[in-house]
Amino acid sequence: MPVDDSVTLRNTVAYVVDEAKTAVTDGPVELHFVDIASTRSVDPDAPEELAEASELLERVELWVEEDLGEDPPAGISVETAVLGADRYLFSPGDYADAILEYAADVGVDRIVLDPEYSPGGATPMLRPLQLELTRGDVDVAEAPVERRTETTVLTRAASLPKYVTVFGASYLFYMLLSAWKPLDFLTGFLTATLAAVLLAPVAFSQQPSVVRVGKQLARMLLFVPYLLKEIAVANLQIAYVVLHPSLPIDPEIVELRAAVWGDAPVTTLANSITLTPGTLTVSVSDRAFDIHSLTAGSREDLFGGSLERAVRFVFYGREAAAIASPRERGDGGEGQDG
Amino acid sequence: MTPVEWGIVALALLGAFFGGVAAMGIFRLPDVYTRAHAASKSDTLGAVLTVGAAALALQSGISTAKAVFLLVFMFLTNPTAAHAIARAAQDQGIEPWTLDDEEGET
């Protein structure tokens, strides 16, 4: 598979690994990932490009490992290579030549193309390349992957509780803003019905349950005073820092692997971190939080984990609150200088 | 003015103080991340206190309900917006300001 940085590269790799997993039952499989250099290695900007290429290939190897999972099936091996550094490549034909040559060398019998593959920069070259590649006697296929932004599971099966919840919330909101005339009840009903029909399939990640939400709300009530206290401290600290003549700050971005799971808890924790003293959530991917901290003291508090524990308590109950703090888990905060 | 009204004014003044802190923070702090701190925390508390005061000052029940809803809405969205902007900045590779930068300048 020829690789180049693209939005669908990750999914194409996943597809290739998937195919390899099914094919490995018939015998050992070798996966080759090649990056094609458009400049010759003697050109002035070649070292930079080659470094980028090997970095990309390393990334691909990591993805493959990730997709193979905890115990990879025996018989799958991964090779990477940079091609075409010995000559100039102009047309899709040149690229195809380089790929086919390599394929013949190592005995590849199937080439998978990333649907967004465009090594030549802005010019689209997938179709001509595909055409040129069929000159060789190998099987050429475009990976059946969609752009990542379109493949995320957005709609889930709707159910009656979901419709009722969305309808109720919309109707309440509408009536809150209305003037309580008879006509408003009718228009509100129509609007809420429309909202429920359109949004109920996308609004929830799990079935709404009165009992669970009720329990979470009750624990949330305990959480709120704690959060308010933290917010008050945070604001006094910001006020002190901002109004102090010499601006005593020592900002730094640290990474935290939080022990919370699921959309709502992660969102709550991220927003709570943002509202509490000296910390601001910059980005979240799964459970890894990138957190910008304003002062050294705020970093200490963060890895003490009291906020994280409180969020766990709200969403999962008392037992989960006992999970060790980030520092005890050995996550003392990379990126912290001394 | 009645004691309740004095309380409302005091609450609004406290909110104005934090609104001022947010504005000063936006003005003085050195980079986008630190400014996001000021925007998310101080401005949110300033908004909550002041809109809370407005909710108390409004007499009719439905207006107070609206003001409270506005308050809750801002409480939820302000940190989220700051987070989104900070994340966009990080995605574009904007480096956070550190103490070293200042030492480098002087």
Place this chain on the structure above:
Amino acid sequence: MVELSTALLAIAAAFVVFALVALYRVFVGPTIHDRVIAVNVMGTNTVIAIALVAAAFDQSVFLDVALVYALLNFLLSIAFSKFNVEHGGVL
């Protein structure tokens, strides 16, 4: 003695001044994100000012304006961040 409505209007004026301070950051930048944060703060201050004016004149209609303004203000920040990042994925 001052009236409650006068005091609330004065505080609303203070928030307008704070919004003008934030406007300085919109002009100076330096990055586009600084400007968006500053615009966000200006929007928040505007919402607060509208809410205070609503309280001062006891006009609940102004609160609807404030609500819609708050919604738009949030939408602006999110939409901007989203489209400023390649291929989306901010939220």
